[in-house]
Amino acid sequence: MTQGSSSHYQVLRLPVTATDKEIKVAYRKAARRAHPDHGGDAAVFRQVTLAYETLIDPKRRAAYDRSYAHGTPGTAATEGAHFDAPAAGSRASATVHRPNTPRNTAGDPPVYVPPFEHPESGNVPLIPEELAARQVHGVPRKRGIFGAEARIQREMRTVQLISRQILPAIPAARLINGLQSPADNSHIDHALLSGYRLALIGSMLLPKGAYAWNGTTLTHGGRAIAPPQLAHIVRRMQDIFPELNVTGWTVIHSPDGNLHEPVIDHHRRSHRGHETVQVVNGAGLVRGLKEFLGSGPAPNTVNVPVLARLLRGMH
Missing domain, CATH: 1.10.287.110 (DnaJ domain)
Incomplete structure (x- = not known):
């Protein structure tokens, strides 16, 4: 060993x-x-x-x-699973081959990998089964002096949105709030894990109106607005978890809670699938995450080693 x-x-x-x-x-x-x-x-x-x-x-x-070092990349793979090596410049992808079995769907009951054994087996799981069964872990916490209340408010909106509209549809999805970034001294507002896909999510609260996102810059009325800096964190997490497909999402909430506001126009639509970070409103986040997580390999899998490592990274 x-x-x-x-x-x-x-x-x-x-x-x-x-x-x-x-x-x-x-x-x-x-x-x-x-x-x-x-x-x-x-x-x-x-x-x-x-x-x-x-x-x-x-x-x-x-x-x-x-450092998320208390796990070995690749140990979360299921027995009989095959992971395709990612092409240069692309995110990791995975395909699971299960001959003679129906394809798992995101709405199926959760399957724990590796499975929890009988207590008398003598093997100690990385986390207790009851902890792995929870869909929400951690809460937004006060960080810093200025703007803490506004930050907590927008993060709570995101937690509620995911809890009400995404988690019930994907029973294996696990939401982890308040991760410390492995790339710097910042924090990751939210991480959503399902199967072999991981979404890192930042939250913003902006006035209603028309915004434009070109893959690198968010603008409103000709002015640039800096979204949460997620791209370098996504790349770092992808390095740490090569067995996963890691993406970044910035959700922009409107003051009145309308999920379809603000309106965000995406330029370079033909390249949108290759962006490291997506910028969306509330409705776009729900739609996009359901598609991203649900279309992954074995979306009804709870990846226990990865979940354990993420939980140890909470502040």
């Missing part, structure tokens, strides 16, 4: 929600098994020690969790 193939949590056979006490107990058990004086392997013992030293220190554990 090497660091490259297993996370610190897996080395100690712990869920990512483990407390300090549980970490200490698990370390003692793992150290006894792996210690060379008791017939263990020296390399494994070093990994056990490294895992303990990292997880028992609050600052080192927080840094480790923020």
